[in-house]
Each structure stands twice: as structure tokens, then as C-alpha cells.
Amino acid sequence: MFGATGGIGSALTEALRQSGQFREVVGFSRLKEPRFNVENEATIKDAAEKVANRGVPALLINAIGLLHSDGLQPEKSLRSLNAETLARLFAVNAVGPALLMKHFLPLLSKNRRAVFATLSAKVGSIGDNALGGWYGYRASKAALNQFVRTASIELARTNPLAVCVAVHPGTVDTALSKPFARIGLPLQTPAEAASTILQTLSRLTPGQSGSFIDRYGETLPW
Numbered sequence: 001m002f003g004a005t006g007g008i009g010s011a012l013t014e015a016l017r018q019s020g021q022f023r024e025v026v027g028f029s030r031l032k033e034p035r036f037n038v039e040n041e042a043t044i045k046d047a048a049e050k051v052a053n054r055g056v057p058a059l060l061i062n063a064i065g066l067l068h069s070d071g072l073q074p075e076k077s078l079r080s081l082n083a084e085t086l087a088r089l090f091a092v093n094a095v096g097p098a099l100l101m102k103h104f105l106p107l108l109s110k111n112r113r114a115v116f117a118t119l120s121a122k123v124g125s126i127g128d129n130a131l132g133g134w135y136g137y138r139a140s141k142a143a144l145n146q147f148v149r150t151a152s153i154e155l156a157r158t159n160p161l162a163v164c165v166a167v168h169p170g171t172v173d174t175a176l177s178k179p180f181a182r183i184g185l186p187l188q189t190p191a192e193a194a195s196t197i198l199q200t201l202s203r204l205t206p207g208q209s210g211s212f213i214d215r216y217g218e219t220l221p222w
């Protein structure tokens with residue numbers, strides 16, 4: 001689990017631990033041991049070595065993401081585009097997850113089912129974009145989706161039973177969504193989202209590898 005201290009990431013980690021389906025659940029984060037930072041490739045490589053020393057992973061989930069932080073707000077118009085902010089959003093939402101796949105996909109079993117899922121966002125869909133705004137978040141999630149799709153094609157050549165997908169969790173009550181929560185919109189608790197996502201991941205087949213899906217496993221437009 002990557003991003004194990006985040007809203008959805010901590011609920012996923014807890015649900016995986018409670019399921020008893022896995023010998024061990026390792027939650028990587030910036031805040032707690034084992035630590036890593038997705039903006040620092042050396043720490044990703046180190047995390048992959050730690051996992052490799054513990055065995056062959058059956059399920060890898062990336063729940064990292066950045067929409068806003070101190071001094072970083074989603075852009076409402078072209079006027080507010082800023083190179084530094086865009087680079088940061090791409091670093092966390094797209095480049096970091098791509099480097100996670102670089103270091104972790106080679107650890108998956110070559111002859112058993114294994115899943116790498118990264119949390120993406122429907123607002124990263126180009127086909128579904130009717131509202132505009134949120135330039136950096138949207139574009140970095142679209143780039144993430146392309147990284148997942150491309151990696152899935154390479155992965156299928158060596159690991160025909162592996163599944164590599166981008167998952168939209170729906171709107172979930174976390175620090176990421178809080179400033180933008182609108183009254184009346186359906187909002188899931190992190191535990192609800194985690195439970196639905198894990199049920200879907202357990203059902204995915206290799207034929208669905210490389211897809212962009214919602215939490216129920218339905219395909220979303222790129």
C-alpha cells in the first residue's frame with residue numbers, strides 16, 4: 001500500500017489487514033515507517049527492495065494523490081497556471097506512480113494472478129471533461145492513466161496473469177475532497193470506498209488490465 005496515511009489509503013490498509021487474506025500488509029507513507037516519498041526515486045527503489053525481501057507481492061495499491069496543499073489550489077482559469085505548481089502536480093500524480101510501476105511491477109509473480117491498482121480520478125478523463133478548470137490535476141491524472149495503460153501492455157508480455165489498472169474511487173470524504181464538497185452530492189466514507197474498491201480489485205481479470213475503471217469496475221472514457 002502506497003499512501004497508507006491518506007484518507008482512502010488508510011482505510012484500504014485497515015480493510016486489507018482486517019480481511020486476513022494476506023500474510024502481511026505493508027503500508028508505505030511519508031509520515032510513518034516504512035517511509036518513502038514518491039517525489040524521490042531513491043526512496044521508491046528502497047521500498048521495492050524492502051518488499052522484495054519479504055516475498056512476492058500479490059496486490060499493490062497506490063493511493064497517493066495531490067489536488068491542493070499550502071499555497072497550491074486547483075486552477076480555475078488559464079490565468080492562474082503556474083509552472084512550479086504544474087510540475088509538482090505532475091511529480092506526485094503521474095511521474096511518481098510511473099516510477100512506482102518501474103520498481104514494483106518487476107516484483108510481481110510471472111505465473112500467478114497479481115494486481116497493481118493506482119487511484120486516479122474521473123476528472124482526468126479527457127472524454128468526460130465538460131466543465132474545464134483544475135488544469136494541473138486533470139492533466140496529471142490523464143498522464144497517469146496513459147502511464148498505467150502503457151505499463152500494462154509491457155507487463156502483459158512477461159506477466160500474462162497480472163492486472164494493472166487506474167481506478168476512480170468516486171467522491172470520498174477525505175482531506176483532498178473536503179474544500180470542494182458540495183451539499184447534496186453523494187459522499188462515501190473512506191471505509192465504504194475501500195470496501196467497494198477491494199471487492200472490485202478481487203474480481204478483475206487480466207483481460208481488464210490497462211483499463212480506467214470506476215470503483216465498481218465499469219470502464220470510464222479516457
Ligand SMILES: NC(=O)c1ccc[n+]([C@@H]2O[C@H](COP(=O)([O-])OP(=O)(O)OC[C@H]3O[C@@H](n4cnc5c(N)ncnc54)[C@H](OP(=O)(O)O)[C@@H]3O)[C@@H](O)[C@H]2O)c1
Nearest residue numbers: 003005006007008030037038064065121171172174176177
Ligand atoms: N477523495 C476523493 O473524493 C477522490 C476523488 C477522486 C480521486 N481521488 C484520488 O484518490 C487518491 C487518494 O486520495 P485521498 O482522498 O485519500 O487523499 P488524501 O487523504 O489527501 O491522501 C493523499 C495521500 O497522498 C500522499 N502523498 C502526497 N504527496 C506524497 C508524496 N510526495 N510522497 C508520498 N505520499 C504522498 C499523502 O501522504 P501524507 O499522508 O504523507 O500527506 C496521502 O497519503 C488520490 O490519488 C486522489 O487523487 C480521491
